[in-house]
Amino acid sequence: MKDIFVQSRCDICGQVVPKGKFLCRDCQTKLSPVRYGYCVSCGQVYVLNENPYQCLQCRxxxxxxxxxxxxxxxxxxxxxxxxxxxxxxxxxxxxxxxxxxxxxxxxxxxxxxxxxxxxxxxxxxxxxxxxxxxxxxxxxxxxxxxxxxxxxxxxxxxxxxxxxxxxxxxxxxxxxxxxxxxxxxxxxxxxxxxxxxxxxxxxxxxxxxxxxxxxxxxxxxxxxxxxx
Structure with missing residues (x-):
């Protein structure tokens, strides 16, 4: 019963999360990282979600x-x-x-x-x-x-x-x-x-x-x- 009073909560929205976590699944989903479709040199994000490559300006x-x-x-x-x-x-x-x-x-x-x-x-x-x-x-x-x-x-x-x-x-x-x-x-x-x-x-x-x-x-x- 004592665990009821020692709960972890999401640092962003306050939702209860598993012990040892500090972000809930909803907030993690909203914070999806950029993995594709950007310039490897300056980070410019492209319209198409393709493999990263160097943009013309950086070339x-x-x-x-x-x-x-x-x-x-x-x-x-x-x-x-x-x-x-x-x-x-x-x-x-x-x-x-x-x-x-x-x-x-x-x-x-x-x-x-x-x-x-x-x-x-x-x-x-x-x-x-x-x-x-x-x-x-x-x-x-x-x-x-x-x-x-x-x-x-x-x-x-x-x-x-x-x-x-x-x-x-x-x-x-x-x-x-x-x-x-x-x-x-x-x-x-x-x-x-x-x-x-x-x-x-x-x-x-x-x-x-x-x-x-x-x-x-x-x-x-x-x-x-x-x-x-």
Whole structure:
């Protein structure tokens, strides 16, 4: 009878789940990962659900990173969870989102790196939001693969308008000279760069470029959701 009072519940909807689980079957179904129909280099999702292949843009101008992984499309329940975590500080969702990152890391076959690095946030934005969602996710995720997270050494030195309101050309100009390597701790290291959402890829591309120019040996990128 005592087990009646010690039940596991879904971290998302609160439904009772088997002991040791933290997602119910309904929520797991709504969080189906992208397995087919995407670009292996940038994550662009295609209309047809076919084997992954490199898109024309990436064939003509390959990204600077050496590997990419992501969980799903920025839509539906995944989008809802990211927005709640990011803007309402519902930090209890961190376990779910870090689990999805881990699933993406495994399914995309990313190599183990020396350092996990979250995309940095400018101090002004950090004060406004109260936390860096990429850092908090990285800290939980890091425990799953036993790799250290570095909070310092790579910084955003320029406060910029939100990327979401800009087109690709404006995004590139907006981010120019925004990121700075502030120590030698990243030199000759293999880095796993973590973010929550990728839209055009300009933020991750700029970060990767700066890290490689600053002496990083390799950069792979991992994020939760790919926007259309």
């Amino acid at each position: 003509e101008a390959p990204p600077s990173w050496s590997g990419l992984g992501f969980y799903g499309v920025y839509d539906g329940l995944l989008k809802q969870l990211i927005l709640e975590y990011k803007f309402t500080q519902k930090l209890s969702l961190g376990r779910v989102l870090a689990f999805l990152l881990y699933e993406a890391y495994k399914s995309h076959g990313l190599d183990r790196q020396d350092i996990i690095l979250p995309v940095p946030m400018h101090n002004k934005k950090l004060r406004e939001r109260g936390f860096n969602q990429s850092l908090e996710l990285a800290k939980i995720f890091a425990r799953k693969i036993d790799t250290p997270v570095k909070r310092r050494g790579f910084e955003k030195q320029k406060h910029t308008p939100a990327q979401s309101i800009l087109n690709r050309t404006e995004r590139l100009a907006n981010l120019k000279n925004s990121f700075l390597i502030s120590s030698n701790i990243l030199r000759n290291k293999k880095i796993l760069l973590i973010d929550d959402i990728m839209t055009t890829g300009t933020t991750l591309e700029e970060c990767t470029h700066v890290l490689l120019q600053g002496g990083a040996k390799q950069v792979q990128v991992l994020f939760l959701a790919r926007a259309a």
